[in-house]
Amino acid sequence: xxxxxxxxxxxxxxxxxxxxxxxxxxxxxxxxxxxxxxxxxxxxxxxxxxxxxxxxxxxxxxxxxxxxxxxx
Numbered sequence: 001x002x003x004x005x006x007x008x009x010x011x012x013x014x015x016x017x018x019x020x021x022x023x024x025x026x027x028x029x030x031x032x033x034x035x036x037x038x039x040x041x042x043x044x045x046x047x048x049x050x051x052x053x054x055x056x057x058x059x060x061x062x063x064x065x066x067x068x069x070x071x072x
Contacts, residue, residue, distance in 0.1 A: 008016075022028040048054075
């Protein structure tokens with residue numbers, strides 16, 4: 001956290017240290033699963049009557065560009 005020119009507020013520094021502690025203890029994957037479940041509950045599940053969000057649709061592929069050929 002001692003980067004040149006870095007300034008940390010207490011809240012931000014504490015959040016980074018907590019994440020580093022989770023990674024060092026090997027508990028990060030379990031924490032991330034919990035975090036995603038809570039994030040889903042807060043942001044999506046309460047907005048829909050049946051408690052399920054609509055499926056995410058993938059964006060259409062970008063238009064294909066003409067292929068360039070190498071000239072020697």
